[in-house]
Amino acid sequence: MRISILFVLLAAMLWGTTGTTQAFAPKEAAPVVFGAVRMAVGGLTLLLFAAFRGQLKREGWPVRTLIIAALSMAFYQPFFFSAVSLSGIAVGTVVAIGSAPIIAGCLEWLIYQKVPRTRWWIATMAAIAGVSLLFIPSASSGGSFLGILLALGAGLSFAVYTLTSKQLLQKQKPEAVTGVVFSLGGVLLAPLLFLYDLGWIVSVQGMAVSVYIGVIATGAAYLLFTAGLSKIPASTAVTLSLAEPLTASLLGTALVRESLPLISWAGIALLLLGIFYVSYQPRKNKMSAENVNA
Template identity: 50%
Template sequence: MAYVFVLFAAVLWGTTGTAQSFIDGDAHPLTIGAVRLTIGGFSLLGFAILMKKLKLRGLVWRATILSAVSMALFQPLFFSAVQLTGIAVGTVVTIGSAPVLSGLIEWLVLRQRPDRVWVTATLLAITGCVLLFAESDTVTINPFGIVAGLGGGLAFATYTIASKKVLERAESMSAVAVIFSFAAVLLIPFLFIFDFSYAAAPGNLAVLIYLGIGATTIAYLLFSSGLREIPSSSAVTLSLAEPLTAALLGVFLVGETLSALSWTGVALLLGGIIAVTARQRKS
């Protein structure tokens, strides 16, 4: 069930864009990222303390801190990429580069050479991701946005690899609670820089709670549970189900339309995801 947990996590991440579209008023992306991590991290930390399930002894602190810093960096880098170069290019560069960067880190740093199945599946999924957004009307190429997107992809890949080290000795709940609480502390200053008064509206607050609990706490608990059993590179490849989910929600809930080229991208994305899960099942 490990790869199923990771897929469910990616599906929950994919609802983020649709959920944010229901926020009324001007909401700066950085404040949304800070609020979702604050709600997600501290609510899980409080729950773990209340249930007496918070165990700090098994935590590998260097990997824990690296995971938290990586997750904190991912938020502003990803949202900056989306702002500077558009949703389509920002998403493709950030989410699409993460599997490649994860595989390279495992190969060059951890000396774990990726196999042919992973390489093929990742190429299929990334190609599908590019085709999915190829005909978007909001495509804009901004060099700074591209750099921010690559930085976000590197941050997510680093988080995945570092958190896997943490999960080798610690329980998922304790690990995720500590990592995200620390990441939230690093992002809280953004709430004093940008206006987030929109959060006081009942409807907006409900969306933010969902983003914090559903798309962050539950999603990363699922991701961490699956990450225990599968390679980091495979987990990051499976996370490409996030843009796939976002695109399908746009079609079925928001009323957007996809071209034939975009549907080809959907098929390739699914093919890459199925190839990774099939490889895991065979193993």
């Protein structure tokens, strides 16, 4: 249980490096294309890794669940980057990342009649409040209504991916699930690669960020996330993934030399408290992973 929580937190930390990585990408790299490249490189990496481990098999794939998982991960990219473009980085990120754990918990409630326990609600509220405080200093005066809707679409996409992946994990290995889902998602986003100039990819800088964003921040990160997800509730995993904006903010301070005001540090403290609270496992529940539906 605890190692699963650690896997999810490490995955979220790797996701938190994507913003910094994009900042080092060539200026010609459009956000939507950057997301498509991420899926293409990440999907191929994950598929090759699964094949190398001998985890791929033809049988045991619920077709509908697999298609939904691939679609949700494919839609997340344009939803998120378009939301950020229309509503601003702060508003788009807060709505997308902050809405995901609530949507995941509600979907578990509606679909599986699995009501999240009090611990999950408290931790999620604290984490979402922390994310909000973290981005308040840079928030724009207002975001477009369409941008907010797209950000909610990104949150829904991530929540659906988490739930459907958990179903696939009942019959498939984590490596196989991530490899197949991301490869299909990359195929779905492939047409975007023909709509923009891709000359930047062949540069040293472009190749470096493409490899990192695909192999490390996507391939390795989602392998860790899926491995952790197999042992903890989906709603808890999505709440733990809120470590992503925490990592992004700290990297911005350390590498880009951005200064964080007091209110941002308060947000970081709330995020840490929320993550710690949802990660804490009382001794009496050690033997039952599913009982900790925080």
